[in-house]
Amino acid sequence: MIEIVWFCLVAIMVAGYVVLDGFDLGAGIIHLFVARTEQERRNVLHSIGPVWDGNEVWLLAGGGTLYFAFPALYSAAFSGFYLALMMVLWLLILRGISIELRSHIESPIWKPFWDLIFGGSSALLALLYGAALGNVVRGVPLDSEGFFFIPLWTNLQPGSDAGIVDWYTLLIGAAAFTALAIHGCNWVVLKTSGDLQQRSREFGSRIWWAVVALTAIITVVSFRIQPNIAREFSEHVWGYVFPLLALAGLFGMRVSSARARDLSAFLCSCLYLIGMLTSATFGVFPYVLPSNTSPAEGLTVTNAAAAEYGLYIGLAWWIPGMALAGLYSVFVYRRFAGKVTG
Amino acid sequence: MDSALALHRLHFAFTVTYHYLFPQLTMGLALLIVILKTLALRTGNDHYNQAARYWVKIFAINFAMGVVTGIPMEFQFGTNWARFSRDAGGVLGQTLAMEGVFSFFLESTFLGLFVFGESRLSPRLHWVSSFLVFLGSWLSGFFIIATDAWMQHPVGYKLGPNDQIALDSFWGLILNPWTLWQYLHNMIAAVVTASFVMASIGAFYLLTNRFTEHARIFVRTGVIAGTIATLLLLFPTGDGQGRMIADHQPITLAAMEGLFETSAGAPIVLVGQPDTDNLKLDNPILVPKVLSFLTYHRWEAELRGLKDFPRDQWPDNIPLLYYSYHIMVGLGTLLILLTLLCAWSLWRGRLYQSRALLWALMLALPFPYIATTAGWMTAELGRQPWLIYGVMRTSQGFSSRVSAGNTLFTLMGFMGLYLLLGVLFLFLVHREIDHGPAREAVPAGGVQ
Numbered sequence: 102m103i104e105i106v107w108f109c110l111v112a113i114m115v116a117g118y119v120v121l122d123g124f125d126l127g128a129g130i131i132h133l134f135v136a137r138t139e140q141e142r143r144n145v146l147h148s149i150g151p152v153w154d155g156n157e158v159w160l161l162a163g164g165g166t167l168y169f170a171f172p173a174l175y176s177a178a179f180s181g182f183y184l185a186l187m188m189v190l191w192l193l194i195l196r197g198i199s200i201e202l203r204s205h206i207e208s209p210i211w212k213p214f215w216d217l218i219f220g221g222s223s224a225l226l227a228l229l230y231g232a233a234l235g236n237v238v239r240g241v242p243l244d245s246e247g248f249f250f251i252p253l254w255t256n257l258q259p260g261s262d263a264g265i266v267d268w269y270t271l272l273i274g275a276a277a278f279t280a281l282a283i284h285g286c287n288w289v290v291l292k293t294s295g296d297l298q299q300r301s302r303e304f305g306s307r308i309w310w311a312v313v314a315l316t317a318i319i320t321v322v323s324f325r326i327q328p329n330i331a332r333e334f335s336e337h338v339w340g341y342v343f344p345l346l347a348l349a350g351l352f353g354m355r356v357s358s359a360r361a362r363d364l365s366a367f368l369c370s371c372l373y374l375i376g377m378l379t380s381a382t383f384g385v386f387p388y389v390l391p392s393n394t395s396p397a398e399g400l401t402v403t404n405a406a407a408a409e410y411g412l413y414i415g416l417a418w419w420i421p422g423m424a425l426a427g428l429y430s431v432f433v434y435r436r437f438a439g440k441v442t443g
Numbered sequence: 444m445d446s447a448l449a450l451h452r453l454h455f456a457f458t459v460t461y462h463y464l465f466p467q468l469t470m471g472l473a474l475l476i477v478i479l480k481t482l483a484l485r486t487g488n489d490h491y492n493q494a495a496r497y498w499v500k501i502f503a504i505n506f507a508m509g510v511v512t513g514i515p516m517e518f519q520f521g522t523n524w525a526r527f528s529r530d531a532g533g534v535l536g537q538t539l540a541m542e543g544v545f546s547f548f549l550e551s552t553f554l555g556l557f558v559f560g561e562s563r564l565s566p567r568l569h570w571v572s573s574f575l576v577f578l579g580s581w582l583s584g585f586f587i588i589a590t591d592a593w594m595q596h597p598v599g600y601k602l603g604p605n606d607q608i609a610l611d612s613f614w615g616l617i618l619n620p621w622t623l624w625q626y627l628h629n630m631i632a633a634v635v636t637a638s639f640v641m642a643s644i645g646a647f648y649l650l651t652n653r654f655t656e657h658a659r660i661f662v663r664t665g666v667i668a669g670t671i672a673t674l675l676l677l678f679p680t681g682d683g684q685g686r687m688i689a690d691h692q693p694i695t696l697a698a699m700e701g702l703f704e705t706s707a708g709a710p711i712v713l714v715g716q717p718d719t720d721n722l723k724l725d726n727p728i729l730v731p732k733v734l735s736f737l738t739y740h741r742w743e744a745e746l747r748g749l750k751d752f753p754r755d756q757w758p759d760n761i762p763l764l765y766y767s768y769h770i771m772v773g774l775g776t777l778l779i780l781l782t783l784l785c786a787w788s789l790w791r792g793r794l795y796q797s798r799a800l801l802w803a804l805m806l807a808l809p810f811p812y813i814a815t816t817a818g819w820m821t822a823e824l825g826r827q828p829w830l831i832y833g834v835m836r837t838s839q840g841f842s843s844r845v846s847a848g849n850t851l852f853t854l855m856g857f858m859g860l861y862l863l864l865g866v867l868f869l870f871l872v873h874r875e876i877d878h879g880p881a882r883e884a885v886p887a888g889g890v891q
Contacts, residue, residue, distance in 0.1 A: 164517055179520075187856065201507040248844045418541055
């Protein structure tokens with residue numbers, strides 16, 4: 102029972118990371134397209150400047166929590182997706198320094214260089230995160246020890262000898278890319294004004310169609326790739342609440358954007374991301390990392406969990422710790438509320 | 444040695460050694476900046492504020508480097524050390540997750556206010572933000588040391604089914620006696636690094652006759668903090684750490700000291716080269732009985748030599764362990780002598796004019812970095828051949844499914860990327876040093 106509690110808490114942290122770092126990754130993806138002048142680029146960066154580092158902390162704290170609660174899952178997934186994870190690290194490093202270093206030197210070659218690194222690393226991270234989620238849904242060839250290793254790609258088919266990148270995971274990657282891009286648009290629209298805001302709004306409304314199309318496609322395909330999804334949803338009908346959340350977010354952001362209700366549009370894209378993530382998690386449950394070769398070898402919420410005593414103890418520090426972290430976040434977001442101005 | 448194992452070890456060793464070049468400065472500097480800001484509040488002398496602002500900029504560059512090179516450390520527990528993490532994650536996950544939850548959120552929240560917020564916070568609130576950044580970084584250090592200390596001296600655990608190492612006592616883990624000494628020793632070493640960096644840059648300005656008012660603050664603060672810290676490094680923290688090793692890792696102690704034969708009244712080795720083929724020390728310069736006294740505080744105490752222990756329990760790289768330890772102790776002694784001389788000269792009011800001492804301070808900049816790195820190598824090589832001392836061998840812990848070829852690929856990737864980062868870092872720090880602390884304006888915030 103305590104494993105289920107931690108499963109939910111880890112899911113909350115992952116969702117927190119995707120929603121929070123998602124908008125600054127999204128801002129990175131779109132800034133090369135929507136911000137034309139130096140001032141506009143600076144405004145995009147200033148809109149995420151005080152918060153992006155804190156958003157990334159959700160990855161570290163979420164990773165730490167996953168490590169603590171489900172060590173078998175953490176070690177299997179991180180070693181099995183070795184090359185992809187290392188690339189995520191390199192991209193996080195490049196992205197971090199591109200944001201930090203850009204403003205240090207006034208030069209016509211320094212800033213555009215870091216802008217390109219910022220945009221490129223944000224885009225590739227979104228793709229890789231999506232592909233990672235795709236891998237978890239598709240399953241991996243776990244051995245009897247609970248480990249696996251797959252190369253970056255093999256024949257691009259999601260079969261039993263699939264690599265990290267196959268057509269299915271690439272599709273999920275594309276969906277994640279567009280989802281974070283539109284999330285970033287909603288953030289930039291919310292935080293800026295003038296031409297930059299206008300261009301971001303238009304850009305967002307064009308990507309929206311891609312998001313709708315990809316959402317429909319990955320839903321259909323995922324049901325075929327992972328039979329557990331259909332089984333889980335038919336056994337627990339209440340689970341449909343998760344895809345309904347995603348749909349509400351998806352259409353809510355269209356309606357809100359059209360009426361220029363920017364905060365509501367941003368919250369709708371948060372809702373969309375949460376709905377999609379929880380739908381995937383629910384569909385795979387009770388597995389946390391299914392096997393695509395022999396279902397019995399899959400890692401489940403029970404066989405991947407740490408021992409009980411530690412999990413109970415963990416609640417005693419995790420709850421007050423995250424309550425404090427929540428307070429800090431509220432403090433920062435209130436302190437930097439409102440539009441960025443040049 | 445299995446080549447995949449060797450590469451996984453080198454992968455972690457390289458990335459963690461590089462990473463720790465930055466936190467050792469920022470953790471110490473956070474304390475010194477709090478001191479400068481306290482002095483500014485209490486004296487009303489604006490030079491202290493300008494000095495603090497200058498160091499905040501150096502701090503920010505180092506902090507960013509520490510953050511981006513720190514993320515790979517958490518990841519590598521899973522990517523490169525999967526079997527270790529699967530079995531021990533239930534224990535070590537406690538401290539690693541607590542670091543994320545308690546210190547990273549705190550640091551990241553207040554760092555922005557600390558670096559950019561001076562113009563819109565009252566002086567007192569800005570002092571509070573600097574204090575919270577200091578608190579966050581020292582908490583972070585605590586959780587990491589608690590993690591390492593558990594691997595050095597595992598307590599509060601029990602062995603469960605399928606080799607799982609389960610937590611048995613939370614307070615046992617947190618209050619591990621090894622943690623206390625290692626934490627104090629390590630954090631004081633961070634203060635030494637920051638003190639020397641501050642004094643060294645101050646000495647550079649004085650010798651080149653620039654920013655002399657601020658430079659005197661840097662030299663004074665650095666020398667006073669450095670004197671206190673280097674002495675604390677020796678006693679009680681170094682002594683306490685040494686007793687931990689003597690009590691719980693006697694083989695490590697023998698290897699560190701190059702002691703092959705068991706002897707009463709064991710001598711301390713100042714210089715010498717261990718020969719592990721013939722089990723003797725070449726060209727030794729010894730001081731009789733000192734090692735027994737330092738270890739057990741009795742001149743005639745018996746110390747067990749390496750020959751008394753089974754070979755499969757010996758650390759697997761005794762020469763490197765021995766040299767690391769001697770470099771740490773040698774440089775530590777040198778730093779104590781230098782700070783004592785400088786402190787005496789400062790007290791007599793002659794330090795700012797003493798070109799010889801200023802030169803020595805300026806050139807001493809790399810020594811605390813080297814000593815700290817050597818100290819960590821002593822700790823980690825000394826733990827070998829164990830990953831968790833007495834519980835799991837290093838050869839049992841790495842990710843067996845990740846091949847040598849893939850590991851070498853990512854190791855080279857990190858080396859290339861870190862070379863680039865190093866060049867950028869030196870370039871930016873050089874610009875700040877060149878620009879200097881004078882007339883530091885209050886930095887403007889980016890968002891209104």
